[in-house]
Every structure is written in C-alpha cells, then in structure tokens.
C-alpha cells in the first residue's frame with residue numbers, strides 16, 4: 001500500500017512554533033532606558049552652560065540666585081536620572097535575558113531529539129546561562145550607547161554656541177576617537193566569539209566528567225580527566241588576555257587623545273579669554289564641553305558589551321532555530337485497536353541509511369518485539385514508530401492515519417514511550433507518574449505503579465508516594481519501573497518501550513509484562529528487546545539486521561535461522577526457541593493466527 005509521500009509533515013523552525021513566547025519584551029524597556037539616558041545626557045550638556053553663567057554672575061555681583069537654583073536642580077536631576085537609568089537598565093536586561101533563555105529552552109525542548117543531540121549538556125548550559133545573560137544585556141547597552149553618543153554631539157553643539165573656534169579644535173580630534181572605537185569593535189568581535197565557544201567546550205567536558213565519575217574513579221584516570229577538562233583553559237586565557245589587551249589599548253589610546261583634546265580646547269579657550277571673546281564662566285563651560293565631546297571610556301565599554309551580546313545572541317538563537325516537528329490537525333477515531341504500519345520507511349543519518357522498513361504491520365493489541373544486534377536500528381525504529389523523528393521517506397500509520405497528520409495532543413496521548421533511562425525530574429513519586437499528556441487521578445497513579453511492579457518499593461520510601469525523587473536514591477531498576485508506571489498511567493493505543501526494562505531482573509520483567517497483559521487498557525506494544533525471553537513471549541518479532549528489517553514473524557519460526565539465534569548469542573541448531581520461555585510466545589501465535597509475516601532472509 002503506497003502512500004503519497006507529499007502528505008508527510010515537514011519540519012519547521014523552532015521559533016515559529018505555536019505558543020512561542022513572542023519576540024521578547026519588545027522595545028519598551030529599551031526605549032525607557034534610551035529616554036532616561038538621553039535626559040541624563042541633556043542634563044549633562046546643560047550643566048556646564050548653567051554653571052558657567054552662574055560663575056560669571058557671582059564674579060560680577062549679578063543676581064545669581066535663580067542660576068544657582070538651576071545648577072542645583074541639574075545636579076539633583078543628574079543623580080536621579082543616573083539612578084533611574086541604572087534601574088531601568090537592570091529591568092531591561094532581566095526581561096530580555098529571561099525571554100531569550102525561555103525561547104532558547106523552548107526551541108530545544110520542541111526540537112527533533114535527534115537534531116538537538118549534537119548540543120552537549122555543557123554547551124546547552126553555557127548558552128542558556130552565560131550567553132543568555134550577555135545577550136540580554138545588549139538591548140540596554142545599545143540604548144545607552146546611542147545616548148552616550150548624543151552627549152558628545154550635544155556638547156559639540158553647545159561648544160559651537162559658546163565659541164566656534166574651540167568647537168573646531170575639538171572636532172578635528174573626534175575622527176581619531178571614532179576610528180579607535182571602530183577598530184576595537186571589529187577586533188574584539190572575533191575574540192569574543194572564540195571565547196564563548198571555548199567556555200562552552202570546558203562546560204561540556206566538565207559535565208561529561210561528572211556523568212562518568214564512576215568510570216573515571218574505577219579506571220583511576222582522574223588526573224588525565226582533569227587535564228582533559230582544563231585543556232582548553234590555555235586557549236581561554238589567551239583569548240581573555242587578548243580581549244583585555246584590546247580593551248586596554250582602546251582605553252589607553254582614548255586616554256591619550258581625550259586629555260590632548262581637552263588641553264588643546266582649554267588652550268584655545270584661554271587665548272579667546274585673553275582676546276576678550278570669552279568670559280571666565282564660558283571658559284569653564286568650554287573646558288567641560290571639551291571633556292564631554294571627547295567622552296570615550298563609557299562608549300568603549302558599551303561597545304564591548306554590545307559586541308559580546310551580539311555574539312551571545314547568535315549562540316542562543318541556534319537553539320531557538322532547531323528544527324521542530326510540525327503537527328497536523330487530525331485526531332484518531334475513538335477506540336481504535338492501535339494497528340501500527342510502516343510503509344517504505346527510510347531513515348538517513350549523515351548520508352547513511354540507518355533504517356529501512358519496507359512493510360511492517362503490527363495488528364492492534366498485540367506485542368511486537370524489536371530485536372537485532374547493537375546498532376541494528378532498533379531505537380531508530382522505535383523513534384519513528386512513535387514519531388519522535390520523521391522518516392526521510394515513507395510513512396508510519398496508526399489505525400490508518402499517518403502520524404504526521406495528527407495533532408500534537410492526539411499523538412502524545414495515543415502514543416506512549418518508556419525508555420531505559422527515564423527522566424522524571426525533581427518531583428514526588430506521585431507527581432512524576434502523573435506527569436504526562438493525560439490528567440491522571442491518584443487512583444490511576446497507584447494502579448500504574450502496581451502494573452510496573454513498583455508498589456512495594458514505593459511504599460518503603462520515607463514518604464511513599466509523596467517522596468521527592470531528588471531526596472531518595474533509587475536503583476536503576478526502581479527508577480526504570482517508575483518510568484514504566486508513568487508510561488502505563490498515560491497509555492494510549494500504542495506503547496513504545498525502548499529498552500525500558502533493561503535494568504530489571506528477568507522475573508520482574510516477566511511480572512510487569514504479565515500484569516500489563518491482564519490490564520483492561522490493552523495497547524499495542526512495540527518492545528525493543530535484547531533478551532530472547534521477551535522475544536519469545538511477544539506476538540511477533542521484528543528482526544533488524546544492519547539497519548534493515550530482515551524479517552517479521554514469530555520467534556519460534558525465526559529461531560530456525562542461525563543468524564537469528566546469533567542475535568541472542570545462541571549458536572545451537574535451533575531445536576527450540578528459549579526453552580523456559582517458549583510457551584507463551586509460541587502458543588499465542590497459534591491463537592491469533594498472526595499476522596502478516598514478511599520474511600526476507
């Protein structure tokens with residue numbers, strides 16, 4: 001049965017996902033910073049003029065009272081505006097940081113898991129913490145930089161009003177300062193990008209080390225590991241030194257140019273005073289304006305913050321843009337049996353075909369074991385069957401509907417997953433089992449925990465179902481059983497279990513399976529299995545070999561093939577499937593009259 005490949009849902013960019021938190025806090029916080037900074041700049045520009053006039057009036061016994069008041073008001077205004085600017089800058093930075101972080105996290109969580117995998121946990125942590133806060137600081141820095149450029153411009157205009165010759169003198173020096181700033185922005189950009197990359201590299205190595213702490217301790221490789229984690233530190237140091245050197249060089253150049261300009265302006269002003277063209281107060285104003293016009297240090301720091309923020313934003317945006325799955329608008333008819341079909345399915349990774357399934361059908365309500373050697377493509381098949389990833393070609397149908405046409409909520413409610421290493425979060429046991437696409441009552445939580453054979457150990461926990469998982473050390477098998485309980489609690493018509501019982505002993509695994517079979521909420525099950533006993537109890541087996549579905553059939557029949565037996569390390573002549581476990585699998589096939597078999601030896 002060929003399907004129209006055009007109906008396959010395309011991937012879409014993560015930042016277009018419905019319900020995304022928008023484009024951030026908008027321009028308002030940045031505008032407020034800009035308005036406040038501009039007002040502070042205006043006050044700074046007005047101050048020398050008013051102070052100069054006040055001084056002149058005081059020197060000549062004029063009525064200086066209102067000017068003194070104006071000077072005091074400007075001083076207070078400057079202090080208030082500076083405080084307000086700092087407050088608004090903090091607010092703007094916090095809002096943007098939170099928004100950037102949340103969008104990056106959303107992009108990451110909605111991404112096709114396979115495509116997000118190249119980002120290691122350390123890399124993601126760096127992007128969501130350091131990079132997000134650097135990126136969040138950029139809008140306020142941009143506003144402050146715009147305002148900080150207004151101050152020299154205003155000062156220059158005021159200078160021209162007071163004395164055009166001093167203005168010309170200052171104007172000749174400004175292009176040099178602009179050139180220094182430009183070179184600083186350009187050179188520092190490359191170093192900042194590399195610095196952030198190395199920071200992320202160190203974080204990745206550190207987290208890998210923490211995850212592998214037991215292996216490292218057992219292998220006695222702590223010293224080597226320490227060297228590996230800190231390896232990029234030398235490069236980080238070099239890049240850091242380079243950035244500080246660039247900053248220092250820019251400030252030093254500005255530090256020479258600014259006093260030179262001020263001295264030159266003062267000298268010209270002095271000459272104009274001698275010529276009677278300027279008063280003493282105007283000379284004071286001219287000197288102050290020359291300093292403001294050459295205001296450089298603040299601008300260099302803001303340029304640095306802006307460059308750092310831009311680079312950091314590129315890094316967080318990478319997470320936002322991770323491709324996500326697009327969902328359809330269809331739902332499944334109620335009470336379908338859960339028949340799963342794979343038609344002409346191909347999955348490619350890095351140009352290599354890692355899964356090829358031409359025609360596989362798992363009839364509703366039955367259990368299919370997926371077996372094959374390590375790397376044969378079992379997890380890829382499980383992911384495709386539950387639409388964690390889309391096949392590059394072909395189609396997967398549940399009760400006749402292509403998975404790609406289903407709404408997200410329908411898909412996640414009808415297809416459940418249980419993994420070898422479930423992630424249950426820092427919740428209580430009850431909350432962890434209840435978390436999922438359906439609303440689950442406490443009664444259903446307990447029923448699911450019983451199904452997963454987890455009730456006995458949950459009852460022994462300090463606060464039973466109310467025990468926080470972070471507060472209690474659980475064994476791998478116990479943790480796995482809680483993952484299973486969660487999957488059972490939310491069971492829809494298809495349950496995909498990818499190595500989900502690998503940490504359980506055989507008896508517990510069997511008990512879980514039996515309990516589930518007795519459960520009134522029957523579902524089709526796709527079970528990635530390594531043990532022959534699981535394959536033997538399954539209704540049918542999907543045998544994968546080197547990324548290809550080699551055969552679909554009963555364990556009993558497949559066991560006749562030496563290559564199949566070799567999957568389980570059994571080299572005998574195929575006298576019987578797996579003696580102790582033989583019964584259930586074999587007889588069940590007889591009862592169901594199963595299903596379409598497809599043997600491709």
Ligand SMILES: Nc1ncnc2c1ncn2[C@@H]1O[C@H](COP(=O)(O)OP(=O)(O)OP(=O)(O)O)[C@@H](O)[C@H]1O
Nearest residue numbers: 114349350354372373374375376377378379380381
């Ligand atoms: N995202 C990916 N990028 C590149 N290769 C991948 C990716 N995902 C899977 N593969 C490759 O596909 C093949 C099948 O992987 P899969 O995880 O399905 O194997 P498996 O049968 O589940 O193995 P195991 O029993 O060891 O878990 C492997 O060779 C794996 O390297």
